[in-house]
Amino acid sequence: MNRLKPDEADARFIRRVVLVILIAAVAAALYRAGNLLILAFGSILGAIAIHAIAETYRERLHVAERLALGLAIATVFGLIGFLGWLFGVAFSAQLNLLVTQLPGLLDQFAAYLSQSAVGAKVVDAVQAAFAGSRVARDIGGLAQGAGELVLNCLLLLVGSLFFAADPKVYERGFLLLMPRSKRAAVEDALFDVGSTLRLWLRAQLIQMATMGVLVGIGLWIAGVPSAAALGLLAGLSEFIPYVGPTAAMLPALGLAATSGNGAVIGTLVTYAVVRMVQTNGITPYVTSRVVSIPPAITLFAILAIGLVFGLFGLFFSAALLVVIFTLVRSLYLREVLGEDIPRAEHGTLLGPAETPRDSRDYLD
Helix, strand or coil: CCCCCCCHHHHHHHHHHHHHHHHHHHHHHHHHCHHHHHHHHHHHHHHHHHHHHHHHHHHHHCCCHHHHHHHHHHHHHHHHHHHHHHHHHHCHHHHHHHHHHHHHHHHHHHHHHCCCHHHHHHHHHHHHHHHHCHHHHHHHHHHHCHHHHHHHHHHHHHHHHHHHHCHHHHHHHHHHCCCHHHHHHHHHHHHHHHHHHHHHHHHHHHHHHHHHHHHHHHHHHHCCCCHHHHHHHHHHHCCCCCHHHHHHHHHHHHHHHCCCHHHHHHHHHHHHHHHHHHHHHHHHHHCCCCCCCCHHHHHHHHHHHHHHHHHHHHHCHHHHHHHHHHHHHHHHHHHHCCCCCCCCCCCCCCCCCCCCCCHHHHHC
8 A cells, every 4th residue: 555645535635725825826927807897797797777867768769679778879979979078068167177277285284284393204105105006096097198098998888888789799798607507506696796886886876966066065165266177076976985075175274265254164164064965865865776885895995906006996895896796695695594685587598498597496
């Protein structure tokens, strides 16, 4: 007998070591391809938004599916053109004022803080942390080459159109990669994610619109320059919870400082009141059907995603967190632990031969 021959326990240990190495290698590869993965995720999110608009047209206008999809794509191009007109024509003077005065205002604020020893240490710490972060490097790269930003936006748009044109091809292909015994559970989770993201996008659109309008009106009443542009910026920033609105408030305070202490106080009151209205009135109403993620988890998860994937990861971090949270509920809590969590209603993508599950399960 060969005493050096590995027994069953040794073979099992070796398989586990090889599996851990493979998982680590895949994780490293995904980290290296982080920007590409974020663009792909953004394209999928865009496709879901297009289909949500198409579904609205199909239900309200009673048109065919292909016609509704065409109208949805036309709507997306119309919204892009409208935003381009806002930034390029309507708000060009206000945005130029915002861009030209903001660096000087930040320098003045830093100089004011540096007058004290504690303030100087805070300024040095913030500058050091910002200069060493991946988000800062991404912003610097975008500032040096705006073509990269335009290219990424074009890739997002084209990818969204491709995914929206025939999403079932990609869904079936993804399911075919899963073991046969796991396809039913993965398919349920896939439709759970799609349904949750559609609801989340609608909730975000409502919150962004209300945030932008209320902040713009409040800043206009307070006499802050570029109130309309700052309101639009505040509305768009709502797409990134906590981090986005806080960052959007800084240029508003900077421009308010050019108009005196009254404008600064008015800006602080505006953001405080709007945040109270959003948190206690609008957000609970529009997110009642969407997953409820604790605020602390949301904040630190968004910062972690931004740290790993950079600027574009920060922009899509909230949506990515919704996907992760939904997958945990669908795959772990429901399928592994057996919790009573409802499934999104849907048909089968691969048919009964490929997805062995009683059709009555989809009516639960």
